Amino acid sequence: MSVLLSVNVGKAAPIEHSDQPATGIDKRPVEGPVRLSAPEQGSGVAGDDVCDLRHHGGPDQAVYAFAWEDLTAWSERIERRVEPGIFGENLTTVGVDVTGAVIGERWRVGGALLEVSTPRIPCRTFADFLGERGWIRRFTQEARPGAYLRVIEPGEVRAGDTVEIVHRPGHGVDIGTVFRALTTEPELLPKLLDVEELGREAREKARKRTSGQGEPVSERLTDAD
Numbered sequence: 364m365s366v367l368l369s370v371n372v373g374k375a376a377p378i379e380h381s382d383q384p385a386t387g388i389d390k391r392p393v394e395g396p397v398r399l400s401a402p403e404q405g406s407g408v409a410g411d412d413v414c415d416l417r418h419h420g421g422p423d424q425a426v427y428a429f430a431w432e433d434l435t436a437w438s439e440r441i442e443r444r445v446e447p448g449i450f451g452e453n454l455t456t457v458g459v460d461v462t463g464a465v466i467g468e469r470w471r472v473g474g475a476l477l478e479v480s481t482p483r484i485p486c487r488t489f490a491d492f493l494g495e496r497g498w499i500r501r502f503t504q505e506a507r508p509g510a511y512l513r514v515i516e517p518g519e520v521r522a523g524d525t526v527e528i529v530h531r532p533g534h535g536v537d538i539g540t541v542f543r544a545l546t547t548e549p550e551l552l553p554k555l556l557d558v559e560e561l562g563r564e565a566r567e568k569a570r571k572r573t574s575g576q577g578e579p580v581s582e583r584l585t586d587a588d
Contacts, residue, residue: 365458365526367472368431370397371448372411383488387412390448392455396519399426399475407514408453415488422513423480423562428454429509430461437505441495451489452509459526462507462539467560469530474518476529481562482508482542508542511562534558541565545572 371390398409407425429452447455490498544551555569
C-alpha cells in the first residue's frame, strides 16, 4: 500500500554560512490534518514558509514529495540518520515510485487531488542546509530528485493517508527523465517539449536548451557545490 509517512512543514530560519537570509527548508513532521491549496505564490501547504519566491513555490511547486525509500538509501551513503522532512519535502511517502511518477500523473491523497508537475533541481541552499561536501553533484548524479506537485483539488491530508494514482498520462515522460534531461543527459530534452503538464519553468528551460540558448546544469557543477 502507498501511504504518507508524514506531512512536513518548515518555518523561516537562517542557515549558517548561507547567502540566503532565511529559508523554510528545515521541515518537521506535524500531527493532525494539514490543508493543501493551490497558491499563486509561496507554499501550497498550510503553515509552511517559502522564503525564496523566485525559485520556489507557486502553482507548479505547491507541494514537494520525496520517497522514504530514497531517504533511507541516502542515509547509508552519507552515514547519518535521516528523518522525514530532512530534504525539505512536504510529503514523505512510502510505497510510491516518486522518480517513476509520470508528469501529469494525479494522486488522490486524503481530501486533496495532486498532479505531478516537475522534479526538484538541487540548489545551494539545499547544500548549505545539509552541510555535505559536493552535495549538488552527488544529488544530481543519483537522479532521484523527488517530485513537485500541483494542487488540483484543495483538501486536508495527514500521516497515514493512502496515496492512490487515479490518472496516468500515456506519454511516459517521468520525473527521472525530466531531471536527467535538465541536468546530465541533454539529449533527452526534446522529449519534454510536448509534455503539456510539465511545469512552465522546466518547459521553458527545455525549449531554450534545445535551441542552444542555455547550458545544462551539469556543466556548472563543481566539487565545491
